[in-house]
Amino acid sequence: MLALKPIWKPRTGFRPVVSVGNILTHRSNFSSGIVRYNSVAATTSKDVDLSAFKIETVKDLAQTGVFDKSITDSLSKEKFTQLTPVQQQVILPIVTHDKGLVCRAKTGTGKTLAFALPTLQDSIKHGRLGKVRTLVIAPTRDLALQIENEYLRLIKHMPVKYKKLLTPTVHIGGKRTIFNSKRISSIAIATPGRLNDNLNNEMFKEAFDSLRYRIYDEGDRLLDQGFERELYEINEKLRESRTVDSNLVPLLFSATVNDRVHNFALKSIGRNYDFINTVNENEPEAHENIEQILVKTDGIDESFKGALCFSVKTITESNGKVIVFLPTINAANWFFSAVKEAYFSGDRRKSRNRPAIVLLHGKKTQSAREIAVSKFRTNATGILVTTDVAARGLDFKDVSHVVQMTPSMSLSDYIHKIGRTARAGAHGQAILYSTRSEEKYVNALEKEKGIKFSHVVQYSDQAKEEDEVFFEQLGDLSPEFQDCIRSLLSYYKQVSSVFGIPFRKYLDSLLVYYRSILNDSSAKFPFGRKFSLGILSIPDRVASSYFSDGDRQFRSRDNFNQFTSYNKYGGRGDDRNRYDSRNKFDGRNKFDNGRRFDRPKKTFKRSNRFDD
Known part of the structure; x- marks a missing residue:
């Protein structure tokens, strides 16, 4: 029998794919569909009607009789009463089916709890120390630790006899894990790199011989970060370790399901996986509880100053909780220093309810990252200055505002960043500061991602004056700013090529910003020809207007x-x-020329693209 290759071509506004073998849909929201394999309809042999399992609350979940009483009691003690749509649609299919499952759900909709409950139930019923029943693979260390915390929230209320069995073991970089083959928990959480290395240990690999659930969390990001090869290697090692005949149930949760995710699912889960789409085709990708505000500015200088002043005023005047996203590590370091200087100037130093002002990025040690995350999570008010490392997966309660002042390299990243607010049914605001030259980026968000800004405001003259007065009260902000501006030059160079924004406009705007921080109207970027020509590809005749030439960097x-x-x-x-x-x-x-082979001569054609 010939294998039929599936044809799957997503398109803008496509109807949810709700059948790849079995139809699993929430019928009140979506209509069923079928996927065709080379003109042969892959219809379902058994239509699973989820209306028979109507669960909307924790009480409904308890009445099914599927879950141990200790699990539902733990939910009640953690004040869980209502289940989110993704939990209503996913929990019971995971428990009652032996096939692989792919679930598409928006960020902040409770995906972690949706797979945590079934896996806890499986471990209580079939687990034993020394054998892993559930493996959760996450793209980042921070997300892995957050998944661990979600499990621990429930486990802490359970009987003592379950705690050793259920408390997850975490295998991530930067954190030492002591492996005891006889005492290993039935739930393991890992990042791909560390897990792949650990599986080279035969004793460690044997602990997965009776694995029941293999879960990919944030599947699209796992692939975007280049872990596909490691994931296939992990699958092969897990297959070699299996000695039990019971089915392995692979689960994949993702905010987006594109060609790449679908092809990965076919190879790693199987052709007949079930697909549950909790995102209505007519809904925008961003959460409806997020009020999005666009602030138009005349330049990068106004965007950064406006974002800094707004963030500090939010925590001092309204006790808000703000996450500020910066595009580079050096920019985050400088902005963090500026926020601390702005907050601790004046009488705010004496405040009793001091907010958490923390910094988070990829170059901080694992212990420093855990401290920063814990400090921001436990404080009622504060500012988290971070890079894209916190754009996905991390869950912070009661975040009132998310602030961005630079275009994201990917439109999907913008969606994930603003998803840090308005989580678990709450409401929040997302503020984007955008210059006039970045209209193409804003238009792309509106057309391709369905973003709708509730308010579009101009950065007014009054706001400029207030922010300038605010800045004059601060000390010297020039230290570390040289590294910041250098990294921003490189970042905006990439942004200009992605969205077709002339880099010359970014150069002008960044130079104004640089001069305002140094308080020098004639200053130029202190970077040499190697950077301006080699990294930024700026011709010498143009670079001389922006970069200093004191060391003869720009001669002919x-x-x-x-x-x-x-x-x-x-x-x-x-x-x-x-x-x-x-x-x-x-x-x-x-x-x-003294070499075995002659190399062809390179020819260079002068281009005037920079002047566009």
Whole structure:
């Protein structure tokens, strides 16, 4: 029998794919559909009607008789009463079916609890120490730790006899895990790199011989971060370790399901996986409880100053909880220093209810990241300055505002960033500061992602004056700003190519910002020709207007060699004939350059694209 290759072509506004083998849909929201395999309809042999399992509350969940009483009691003690739509649709199919499952759900809709409850029930019923029943694979260390915390929230209320069995073991980089083959928990949480390395240990691999659930959380991000090869290797090692005949149930949760995610699901889960889509095709991708505000500014200078002043005023005047996203680590470091300087200036230092002002990015140690996350999570008010490392997965309660002042490299990243607010049914605001030259980015958000800004406001003259007065009260903000501006130049260079925004406009705007922080109207970027031409591809004739040339960085190309220590011919200055190896005779009536093969000469065509 010939294998039929599935045809799956997503398109804008496509109807939810709700059948790949079995139809599993929430019929009150979606209509059923079928996926066709080379013109052969893959219909379902058994239509599973979820209306028979109508669960909307924890009480309904308890009445099904599927879950141990300790689980439902733990939910009640944690003040869980209502189940989210994704939990209503996913929990029972995971428990009652032996097939793989792919679930698409918006960020902040309770996906973690949706798979935590069934896996806890399985471990209570079939688990034993030394054997892993559930493996959760997360793309980042922070998300892995957050998943652990979600499990622990429920486990802490359970009887003592269950705690050793259920308390998850976490395998991530930067954190030492002591492995005891006889005492390992039945639930393991890991990042792909560390898990793949640990599975090379035969004793560790044997602990997964009776694995029941293999869960990919944030599946789209796992693939975006380049873990696909590691995931296939992990699957192969887990397959080699299996000695039990029971079915392995793979689960994949993702905010987006595109061609890449679908192809990965076919290879790692199987052709006949079930697909549950909790996102209505007519709904925007962003959560409806998020009030999105667009603030138009005249330049990067106004965007950054406005974002900083707004964040500080929010925690001082309204006790808000703010997350500010920066595009680079150096920019986050400087902005964090500026926020601390802004808050602790004046009488705010004496405040009793001091907010949490924390910094989070990928170069901080694991212990420092855990402290920052814990401090921000437990405080009622504060500012978290972070990079994209916190854009997905991390769950912070009661975040009132999410602030961005730069375009995200991917439109989906914008969705995930604003998803840090309005979680678990709450409401929140997302503020985007955008310059006039970034209209293409804003238009792309509106057209491709269905983003609707509730308010579009102009950064007014009054706001400028108030923020300038605010800045004048601060101390010297120039330390560390050189590294910040250098990283921003590189970042905006990439943004300009992604969204077709002229880089010259970014250069002008960044130079104004640089001069305002240094309080020097004639300052230029202190970076040499290697950076301006080599990294940013800015011609010398243009770079001289933006970059300092005190060390003869921007001389003409004809005179460049004489000012370097060694020219391209190997000699100093103009001693090219003495050290020229291009006329070396090889004894076979041929001349070469001392190498076995001649390389083709490169030709360069001058381009004026920079002037666009």
